[in-house]
Amino acid sequence: MATKKDRIADTAWMKESFVDVQTELAIKLKRAAQSISHAGTHGAVNEDHWIDIFRSYLPNRYAVATGLVIDSLGNRSDQIDIVIFDRHFTPTLLDQQNHRYIPVEAVYAVFESKPHFDKSYIEYAGDKAASVRKLHRTSVPISHAGGTFDAKPLFSIIAGIVAAKSSWADGLGEHFLKHLPPENMEKLDCGCALEDGAFDSFDETLKVVGSEGALIYFLFRLLARLQSLGTVPAIDWAAYASVINK
Known part of the structure; x- marks a missing residue:
């Protein structure tokens, strides 16, 4: 019969493996910062690393990409670094190479990928969030x-x-x-700074954890929140079709 010590040992490998994933991502981001001098290229490489992590840990029902979010009134969001959206019910539109236009009805979450947390980047991420949240969503x-x-x-x-x-x-x-935005269109619900920890307010109170295991904590908390949302609303394709007639 397994003892308490045995059970702790049985789970230790899992924690260590998850911490290794975080370490590997931190090394990739550090290498990009050291070797890429062009800010735009550096930012794109960081986005790709984070997108790979999201794709690895989210079920296939969730697509992850960079792009613009659009609505049936012809409005567009700002360019969003990372969009988590419905893969099953809603296609992306007007795609060109890796540039996607994603109907807002399909969107579960949006993230900005930055080199670090500071006042300006947090405000920037809040503004990007607001550019998506203010779009018109249909549901039929x-x-x-x-x-x-x-x-x-x-x-x-x-x-x-x-x-x-x-x-x-x-x-x-x-x-x-x-410096976290207040409860409005700019609110940031969650985030992860690999060297310092992760945070979220999914339970209506802000939770902050330290750096050890922060990445996996952040991903699992996000996954639980996504599960709680269920499916996205059924898009009103007639509303999008009406754009063609205008």
Whole structure:
């Protein structure tokens, strides 16, 4: 019969493996910072590393890409570094190479990838989130064999920021907390700074954890939140078709 010590040993390998994943990502981001001098190229490489991590740990029902988010009124968001969106029900539109236009009804979450957390980058990420959240979303009833499901209520789109580290000496402490956007369109629900920790407010109170295992904590908390949202609303394709007639 397994003892408590045995059970602890049985789970230790899992924690160590997850910490290794975080270490590997931190090394990739550090290498990019050291070897790439062009800011735009450096940023794109960092985005790709984070996108790879999201794709590795989120189920296939969630697509992850960079792109613009659009609505049926012809509005567009700012360019978003990382968009998590529905893969099954909603296609992307007007794609060119890796540049995607994603209907806002398909979007679960948006993230900005930055070299570090600081006041300007947090405000920037909040502005990007607002550019998506203010878009018009449709939701229509869904027919099924037994009748019709009501139109799904719209959930709040998750927004966050990811980076290699925090620029503040106290990490995700007092200086970080006072610069988080308030409860509005710019709110950041979660984030991860690999060297300093992770945060989220998914349970309506802000939780902050330290650096050890922060990446996997952040991903698992995000996954739990995504699960709680269920599916995206059924898009009103007639509304998008009406753009053609205008």
